[in-house]
Amino acid sequence: MSFVSVRDVWQSYGGRPILERVNLSVAEGEFISIVGASGCGKSTFLRLLLAEEQPTRGVISVAGDMPAVEPDRARGVVFQRYSVFPHLSVRDNIIAAESFGTRLGWLWGARLRAARTRADETLGRIGLDHVAGHYPAALSGGMQQRLAIGQALTARPRILLLDEPFGALDPGTRVQMHDFLSDLRAQSPMTIFMVTHDLAEGFKLGDRVLVFDKPRWDPHDPGAYGATITYDFDARHGGIPYHHLREKIHEPTHA
Amino acid sequence: MSFVSVRDVWQSYGGRPILERVNLSVAEGEFISIVGASGCGKSTFLRLLLAEEQPTRGVISVAGDMPAVEPDRARGVVFQRYSVFPHLSVRDNIIAAESFGTRLGWLWGARLRAARTRADETLGRIGLDHVAGHYPAALSGGMQQRLAIGQALTARPRILLLDEPFGALDPGTRVQMHDFLSDLRAQSPMTIFMVTHDLAEGFKLGDRVLVFDKPRWDPHDPGAYGATITYDFDARHGGIPYHHLREKIHEPTHA
Amino acid sequence: MRLINRKPSRPVALLLAALPFVAVAIAYAIGSEMRLAVNPQDRLLPAPATILDTAIRLFTEAERRSGRILLWHDTGASLFRLLSGVAIAAALSLVLGVLIGLLPYMRRSLSDFVAVLSMVPPLALLPILFIIFGLGEVSKIVLIVIGTAPVMTRDMAQRVIEIPREQIIKAQTLGASSLVIALRVVLPQILPRLISNVRLSLGTAWLFLIAAEAVASELGLGYRIFLVRRFLAMDIILTYVIWITLLAFLLDWMLRALSRRAFRWAEAGL
Amino acid sequence: MRLINRKPSRPVALLLAALPFVAVAIAYAIGSEMRLAVNPQDRLLPAPATILDTAIRLFTEAERRSGRILLWHDTGASLFRLLSGVAIAAALSLVLGVLIGLLPYMRRSLSDFVAVLSMVPPLALLPILFIIFGLGEVSKIVLIVIGTAPVMTRDMAQRVIEIPREQIIKAQTLGASSLVIALRVVLPQILPRLISNVRLSLGTAWLFLIAAEAVASELGLGYRIFLVRRFLAMDIILTYVIWITLLAFLLDWMLRALSRRAFRWAEAGL
Amino acid sequence: QEKTDFRIAWSIYVGWMPWGYLSDSGIMDKWAERYGISVEIVQFNDYIESINQYTAGAFDGVSATNMDTLSIPAGSGVDTTALIIGDYSDGNDAVILKGEGTLADLAGKPVNLVELSVSHYLLARGLDTVGLSEMDLASVINTSDADMIAAFSTSDVEAVVTWNPLVSEIVASYPDANIVFDSAQIPGEILDLMVVNTDVLAANPDFGRAMVGAWYEVMALMAAGDEDVLSALAEASGTDLEGYKAQLDATAMFYDPADAVAQALSPDLRVTMTNVAEFLFEKDILGVGAPSADFIGIEYPDGTVTGDPGNIRLRFDAGFMQMAADGEL
Numbered sequence A, B: 001m002s003f004v005s006v007r008d009v010w011q012s013y014g015g016r017p018i019l020e021r022v023n024l025s026v027a028e029g030e031f032i033s034i035v036g037a038s039g040c041g042k043s044t045f046l047r048l049l050l051a052e053e054q055p056t057r058g059v060i061s062v063a064g065d066m067p068a069v070e071p072d073r074a075r076g077v078v079f080q081r082y083s084v085f086p087h088l089s090v091r092d093n094i095i096a097a098e099s100f101g102t103r104l105g106w107l108w109g110a111r112l113r114a115a116r117t118r119a120d121e122t123l124g125r126i127g128l129d130h131v132a133g134h135y136p137a138a139l140s141g142g143m144q145q146r147l148a149i150g151q152a153l154t155a156r157p158r159i160l161l162l163d164e165p166f167g168a169l170d171p172g173t174r175v176q177m178h179d180f181l182s183d184l185r186a187q188s189p190m191t192i193f194m195v196t197h198d199l200a201e202g203f204k205l206g207d208r209v210l211v212f213d214k215p216r217w218d219p220h221d222p223g224a225y226g227a228t229i230t231y232d233f234d235a236r237h238g239g240i241p242y243h244h245l246r247e248k249i250h251e252p253t254h255a
Numbered sequence C, D: 001m002r003l004i005n006r007k008p009s010r011p012v013a014l015l016l017a018a019l020p021f022v023a024v025a026i027a028y029a030i031g032s033e034m035r036l037a038v039n040p041q042d043r044l045l046p047a048p049a050t051i052l053d054t055a056i057r058l059f060t061e062a063e064r065r066s067g068r069i070l071l072w073h074d075t076g077a078s079l080f081r082l083l084s085g086v087a088i089a090a091a092l093s094l095v096l097g098v099l100i101g102l103l104p105y106m107r108r109s110l111s112d113f114v115a116v117l118s119m120v121p122p123l124a125l126l127p128i129l130f131i132i133f134g135l136g137e138v139s140k141i142v143l144i145v146i147g148t149a150p151v152m153t154r155d156m157a158q159r160v161i162e163i164p165r166e167q168i169i170k171a172q173t174l175g176a177s178s179l180v181i182a183l184r185v186v187l188p189q190i191l192p193r194l195i196s197n198v199r200l201s202l203g204t205a206w207l208f209l210i211a212a213e214a215v216a217s218e219l220g221l222g223y224r225i226f227l228v229r230r231f232l233a234m235d236i237i238l239t240y241v242i243w244i245t246l247l248a249f250l251l252d253w254m255l256r257a258l259s260r261r262a263f264r265w266a267e268a269g270l
Numbered sequence E: 001q002e003k004t005d006f007r008i009a010w011s012i013y014v015g016w017m018p019w020g021y022l023s024d025s026g027i028m029d030k031w032a033e034r035y036g037i038s039v040e041i042v043q044f045n046d047y048i049e050s051i052n053q054y055t056a057g058a059f060d061g062v063s064a065t066n067m068d069t070l071s072i073p074a075g076s077g078v079d080t081t082a083l084i085i086g087d088y089s090d091g092n093d094a095v096i097l098k099g100e101g102t103l104a105d106l107a108g109k110p111v112n113l114v115e116l117s118v119s120h121y122l123l124a125r126g127l128d129t130v131g132l133s134e135m136d137l138a139s140v141i142n143t144s145d146a147d148m149i150a151a152f153s154t155s156d157v158e159a160v161v162t163w164n165p166l167v168s169e170i171v172a173s174y175p176d177a178n179i180v181f182d183s184a185q186i187p188g189e190i191l192d193l194m195v196v197n198t199d200v201l202a203a204n205p206d207f208g209r210a211m212v213g214a215w216y217e218v219m220a221l222m223a224a225g226d227e228d229v230l231s232a233l234a235e236a237s238g239t240d241l242e243g244y245k246a247q248l249d250a251t252a253m254f255y256d257p258a259d260a261v262a263q264a265l266s267p268d269l270r271v272t273m274t275n276v277a278e279f280l281f282e283k284d285i286l287g288v289g290a291p292s293a294d295f296i297g298i299e300y301p302d303g304t305v306t307g308d309p310g311n312i313r314l315r316f317d318a319g320f321m322q323m324a325a326d327g328e329l
């Protein structure tokens, strides 16, 4: 059964097509890596999944629900930067995932105490318990991203969207983050979409690797056509790429 | 013969020692990588070489000259960020390496034309000729750092100092930059000091890898002692580390 | 859907933008109507039609005695003072800001002084200014300079200090002297900030201009407002207020456009 | 060695910092001496000793008629007006800034209006304020609010817009409503900026305060300055000017300290 | 010391408008040329600032009232001579009550006026006549003359003291404005003067001659009812001919220099100036650290002195006006 289904999605800005005829079907628990040239529309696709924007055409649905009109708790997200709240302590950043859903955004009394206990558990799991009282600015880049992921997961989203989450980290930290993410996933299976610039990373972490590219190209007007999913690799077996050509160009298939 | 000689250098800020008893002797044309824990004083050491600061004790001399009191054209430098001038076009950034040495900082007429020709040559060599008229903000991080290195070299410094020059780049770009730097060095040999966080990078590029660390440690007062060079690896043979212990702790040797 | 995600369509957006202006106009019209109903000679809130008549008269009819259209002469005199004052203040703040920001000796000797100066209320010193600089244009311009330059200087110095140390070092390794660093590294990078400082201080400059013109002057927007204020000729005052607002808006817009044109390398942050 | 690399030693630095203050004091003393030599009763530049005497008298001696030390009462009255005005303006700019910055509907309808408002010269509208708010405290406070709130509001709205879009999206994925985003994401992050805005607008606020007190009042620092101007009591004026400068400095310092205390998460950029 | 270039300051007020006309019409230049000097006439919008500037030495003469001359230049030690007595206020200054009532009804009410000005003096004199003092008022609120008309329309204001043209504006605009006391009831006490620096005048008598000569040329034109002159004055003061004439009606102009001389010689002047000095002393603005109301000496044309003869700072000189009366200029 298809958990996330993307059906014939187009997106254009001011008449310029960015994405065209994107079709995708993802099963629950799959880890989808997304790669592609810079500016080809990867983040745009993620924004559509996030419901931050509505596609010009086509339908995206998650878990069979009606298409969402704005971001909600069903969708967790981590960006390359600015994914945590700089004015909240590490612990409060985790608690925020519970308290922000309330009417005024604050928890009191017993609920706050309970949330705090759960937050400390989470912090222990993501290895940030020793800096619970610090502000994010005092954390390294890797710790900040770990916090961001922890925070997103605390809200128990149906799908988790990552837009180059490790793009700003140095290589050593990056490897640690891969392990961290794999461990988390082993503990609690999630449906994840991750955009990355690093092909190796995509294959290492993903069950599938989607390649976005422009199937058509007008040399006189590079912006004339949009990108779509041109390859869909199976990456499950330790990242040894054996791929099947996903769709014939110009002939959209409905997954 | 020692081209750069560092003799018994100490540096402290407000009474807190950061570096102690640093001794080093570098031959002309050597590529020195510097690694060490964060905050151990690598950048401080580079600042001393740059003559941006004067050591509390000890003497640093380059090519047998008197110790410098401030940065000059004998020292080229590239930092992790902010190494190019954002308000100058790419070409003007290169020309700056010639024009800044004049009285008012401007070149005119024939000299300007000559400098422009040379600048375009340089840009060709560092692969930036196609963006000569752009401003740095329009360049990718890797292109900016290439420009910074090209600019520094245009001034023909005796030594080139690099402080985590590739720290902010993504892995792919990083590898390209390694090749770029190796090529440049093959064309014109230089004496280079490079601070890096990435051990592999240090070994890959350097002829020698210096490790800065605190030889003494007071558990009650972590700031009581400064760091020094604790290891000095020979990295010439393709980065296969065979090392010799450089000095016995507490017994400074004079190189 | 959350309020923050609800975006008005284009026609609605235009309507919304016009709304507060229309609301103020209607409120004024009603207020004016009510006062005029009680006392037809009331001058505080003249009828919109009266203001329009007055405005047309001010903009087109010459004064009998001198044969000049006063509004234009007032505008010329005031703009000259305003722009001279702000230009001098800008130049001063640029030079001092670079010196203070770049040279430790200058920083030590001037930064506290400028900080204190920027807190002095210049209006209270007006009599002394008039004695030293006379009653002509100079004292008015000087008041504007004294009123705006210290704050601008502080900000410029701060911006110079904020220029990444790396660039200053880099310039030195390229052989740049202090002068070259000031001229070719620092100056071009803080010019955009200078313009935004000028934009910010124009409001204060108008204040000082109006205050100075109220004391001794024979021409100028502030002088005219002050003169007719005695007689509560609100139709004239309101015309002048709207005119000043328009001028201020135009100046601001021109400076913003200039900044965008001249400093393409600094994409954002203005 | 380049000038930019030359740093004064500590004692030299102290000397340098004192230099301009001493220079101004000496210049004043000489000017005063010269004028007093011509006319011993000259009041424009009273001798420093006279100012000191006057200052001591003003700070300690009660007025004959009322038995009150006027300076303190003036200070109290003025500070009350200043702080009320600025506090109201700050609150207003905070609320409006968040609304304009966060809600597209609000942005459309108010941002142009606020931009125009910030260009209006409020002093010229004083008569209307008097009629609406009376001659008492309210109109003075309102003048300060009108004079400072629009500029602050524009800046606050700008800062709200500059909050990374990522954070707003993230908050939404955590289930935050528009209200929660405003209260828990936006508000705390722009509070430091609010304080620095208050610091910036205090100078303008003092101006409006002094202008308002000059118009109608029986107590206040600005009132006193304008009153004693009637007999050119520069000793009193200068005492008041120095006192106002000191107060402004203290306020600024307190706000800076508050900001540093309260917003430790925002290390720099204030 | 002798010099040839002089600067005088004036501000807009009904009795001083001729100064602007003198400058615009060239009459001043004509007279200055006759004596081989030049006189620059500078207009101020802010009356007090003009006196301050004169006191600080930036001008050789200024238009001022007798009271402000005594408190500011004389009180600051600048020896000042009243060269021309132009007029006295004969209803130009008034205490205006909102609604029905008399002067005595001011008791317990706040009064808006320009503090320490002639308005304040008028109020004090008026309250005297009904046995009240300032203590009996709720308060005295300093209010800028520029905003007096606007202030009167607010509900906070119950009474104001001010001068023309504001008085006639207020009376015309607000039907409930009720004049309960005016300067016509203290004739000759609020004098509008042209005062000059005594030392300058002593060293340059021609300066005095030129000023007085020019002044009375215009006075003659005004006395003759010259419409051109009057409408120029009216326009410069921001009103029309009718309005200006109405203001003149409340002003006892000394068109004839002989009348001005008579005013200067009148023994009433001594009483007035003593009253004024006492008022100023009471308000603490009679000179720096004045120990008593007699602190400043005032000399009259006949050589008599009130106040301290050792500290004469204000002199009434009828000599130049006498010359004009005798046609000797």
Ligand SMILES: Nc1ncnc2c1ncn2[C@@H]1O[C@H](COP(=O)(O)OP(=O)(O)OP(=O)(O)O)[C@@H](O)[C@H]1O
Binding pocket: A013, A014, A018, A036, A037, A038, A039, A040, A041, A042, A043, A044, A045
């Ligand atoms: N809101 C928008 N309005 C107009 N154009 C947009 C908008 N957002 C993105 N674009 C354009 O759409 C294209 C795709 O942008 P997108 O950010 O999705 O690329 P990307 O694949 O994520 O690139 P990168 O790898 O650099 O992050 C770009 O050309 C961009 O300029």
Ligand SMILES: Nc1ncnc2c1ncn2[C@@H]1O[C@H](COP(=O)(O)OP(=O)(O)OP(=O)(O)O)[C@@H](O)[C@H]1O
Binding pocket: B013, B014, B018, B036, B037, B038, B039, B040, B041, B042, B043, B044, B045
């Ligand atoms: N100007 C200064 N004044 C006082 N302390 C300083 C100064 N510069 C550096 N330090 C301190 O000296 C120590 C070494 O700093 P340095 O920047 O040299 O470290 P580093 O090895 O380059 O670290 P990193 O890998 O994080 O760049 C740090 O503890 C730092 O806080």
Ligand SMILES: [Mg+2]
Binding pocket: A042, A043, A044, A163
């Ligand atoms: Mg992207």
Ligand SMILES: [Mg+2]
Binding pocket: B042, B043, B044, B163
């Ligand atoms: Mg470092």
